[in-house]
Amino acid sequence: MSLYKTTEELLVILSNLLKVSENECVEFKRAKNNFDVDTLGKYFSALGNEANLKNKLYSWIIFGVDDKTHELTSTNYCIDNDFNKVKKQISDNTTDNISFIEIYTIVVNGKRVIMFQIPAASGTPINWKGFPYGRIGESLSPLSLNKIEQIKTTVNYDWSRQVLEEATIDNLDKDAIKVAREQFKVKHKDDKLIDEVDNLTDIEFLNKARLTINNKITMACMLLLGNSDYDYLMEGYIPRMTWKLYDDFNVIDYEHFGIPFIINIDKIKSKIRNLKYRYMISDATLFPYEVDKYDNYILRELINNCIAHQDYRLHGNINIIEYSDRLMIINEGSFIPETIENVLKDGYSSPYYRNPFLISAMVNLNMIDTVGSGIKRVYDIQKKKYFPMPDYDLSNPNRVIVTLYGKIIDENYSRLLFERTNLDISAIILLDRLQKRYTISKEQSDYLKKEHLIEGRYPNIYISSSLASLTEKKEEYVYNSGLENEFYMELIIKYIKEYGSASRKEIISLLKDKLPNSLDEGTKLSRVRYLLDLLKKEGKIYHDNKSGHSCWKLK
Template identity: 45%
Template sequence: MEEILDSLLTLSTENEIVEFKEANNRYDKDKLGKYFSALANEANLQGKSRAWFVMGVKDDKSITGTSINDREINEYKLEMSNSTSPKCSFVEVHRIIKDGKNVLLFEIPASPKGQPIAWKGHWYGRDGESLGALNQIELDTIRSQSKQVDWSASIIESATIDDLSPEAIAFARIQFKEKNSRLRDEVDTWTDQVFLDKAKITIKGKITNTTILLLGNPESEHFINPATSRITWILKDKDNIEKDYEHFYSPFILTVIDVSAKIRNLKYRYIKSDSLFPEEVDQYDPYIIREALNNCIAHQDYTLGGKIIVVENEDGLLSFINSGKFIPNSVEEVVTSESPEPRYRNTFLVGAMVNLNMIDTIGSGIKRMYNIQRRKFFPLPEYDLREDKVKVTIYGKVVDLNYARKVAEMPSLSLEDIIILDKVAKQKNISDEEAKTLKNKKLIEGRKPSYHISSKVAAITGEKADYMKQRGIDDEYCQKMILDYLDKFSVGTKKDFDKLLLDKLPDVLNEKQKRNKVKNNLQTLRRLGKIEPIDNVWKLSK
């Protein structure tokens, strides 16, 4: 990120998508929100994926540094999420040391197509360096984006039915009849041209981009150039080294089957416990593989020219990656919503895939994936929505058998609760509101950001030993061990105390945090007058 900062510092002046602020020790949240709205909207209008708000730098590009800490940054993130519409926050906040001083680089996403970002009900924009209301022309420009042409419905005048795969058309008929059982007998009387129109894959006999993707011969890919109809499967070993790969092309209706067959869906054997567990299950549920892969096809932004990538790791992880922003506000919103997403990037393609029984539009696909993983006691699917891509990772193994089983059995836990607990188990950051929810239910303990599973859950799950290891020894006992050491050996160095205490401190702390905790306890004992530093060693005070 330092290269990006250096690039921004070369600008002759601020512009519509870059703002510098001195912000030595704090910055007003309301002003930040207005800039967030303005920069997000301007990035959209300029066709950029993001904008930048830089703290610790003056308008003249001189580095002043900022003392704003992680707690304040998290407060900014929460405030953006709570007061923007549609709900949005920073992609990431990067802390960079420049000229020996702290600089914060706030990465702001462009507003979604067709949806300007508002701050507390008002739309903001920029005119050069000036902040103000988003003017009517700019507002209309963003709103009109939702009326843009659907790429997947575009007609290819030079393509004909001869550019399609007969095998794919035959299989499409079978799938269409499966989806529309009342038309089963009638479908058999249709010509291919009639069938393709009825299934809404072609438009009045004209071949569309959707037709080529789903039913086209592999050599027909040139019709949709610079878009591609390609899926790449990659196998990596436990060290993340590539071992094998293969490219797959249209027709996607058949390719999905070929890619799924390529994935090594091994059997996962549970440790025998009681009747709750089968002896073995598939690592990856076939429905999840199909749903994730078809979602990539349906929601890929083909105008970016990227390909769909499936990465299989030998350590039990399976990832699906497609180009394009995630259109809903969040994955959690999709999982908890009772209604389908109202907008699609490729409306015509989605409709065709529904008719061919490849996907549904009732909004239950991702939720069903979550519940399948929950019932198998595997970690929940994990989404990464950065860099204009959507990456979903599926776990094909149990992380902690007893914990997973018992937590899944707790009748009071909703899917929403388990989604947040899953983040804690994976040591992911959770919001203050999520932490409050779990703490009120006594499901987690600890301080931000080092939360851990509470003693209540540990007692239920039989993970008491792990709970104690997560919690570690408290400061009082830590100080007692230091005093006992000095009473026995007379002197001790910081290195001695690190060796004595580091492995007894909470596992939720990293190495640096553990060493700081030892240092803080030594300083506490010094302030209490119990120990003193003499010639680079610690001794008991006289």
């Protein structure tokens, strides 16, 4: 079950909520036209805190419903369905800038209903403007001290460490245990006692590998080594990895993979069409480079990272979506380092781990490297292949989407990486964003300009002339930086001489494709007006209104 809801799921949820009275985890409001954002913020704090205390993943505020009769009344709140402003207002005033998981609009029997999905607090109460709120029945109230302390105890909750009381070693996959033993010996090959592993019983080995606790099967153990026939023992949640193959728009193939993950990671990896990719990167040789589209280490690292860091409490799948030129690898849960730039800093150490018991076991079974080093190596491998850097989409606070590119996007940028081996990772990431036509901040633009890597006026920035020469991007540089005004003026005069006159529309059509690519349409029009004014002031052309239509002629 995913954290995010389809329309069909929302209709069922609403129907069920309408059948019960208001409680600590749901609030109904008519909100006919507007609703005070400060009151909404207090409810956000209260319902998020109460969801934690009731062991729920989220709570609901529902507009368009009478709070007494539960009749649908319809609401005109944010009638354009643009909720970005209210999301930001909530985020700006809450603990750690938390906002809604999602805000949904549905229509039921012609009545417009808005459903606000509020995440449960985790480890610390959700404050609104510095104060935590709670519920006593249907009423808002300051959150009590005992509730504050109760919420704080959830910070170290580890889903993967839970013991499955009904599970035994007979519910594990024998082949998975065999693979686990082999990988444990690879990981600990320098351990003097490693030969003793073969003499251990299965349960003794699992204890040593920290997959079990005092002979009891844990969630981590079942996830990695469990027999799929017994996945129902995992408290009603069946973890899955799903591979989907897309053409430009449609799914053309797919397959689901359940437990045991230690075996099925190789099966899902085998579904990926990892063809050879040939490309020329240097004029010094006629022999092309030939590499796998996706490096095997990178695939291992990114897929196993999803397993290690997935927030299994959200009951979502790990998804691998394959396109012809890229992979999208998706897992549920917030990105704990907050930004990818933090991870790439020297000496970075995560403040905490979501599934520490599972991560420890995966390190022991050679599934992931020493925590923190893997992502840096992923970037380094892509750099050495002269491929685009991975994209980390963190726009959804409860999901991480990694896009891995399997081919060169812009050959000239790849040549730049080939020639300029001393570029640091921060510069490469920003140039990579420009390559993909992504927006960078003014501060980031200033950094690149200071390093003489770009030119232009923000936001119309482009690769600098020195690098253009290096990467054979001279033609693009000329089009970005623009030609001399005399060149454009000469074209205008030549056109008018050829055809006798020219309307402004015709002149715009003449110059549009010749003006700098870094200019937007409005700026290009302003540039044309400027050129016409220059020619007029120099006495070379004049504006004729007498011929029945507005046009420019030579003097």
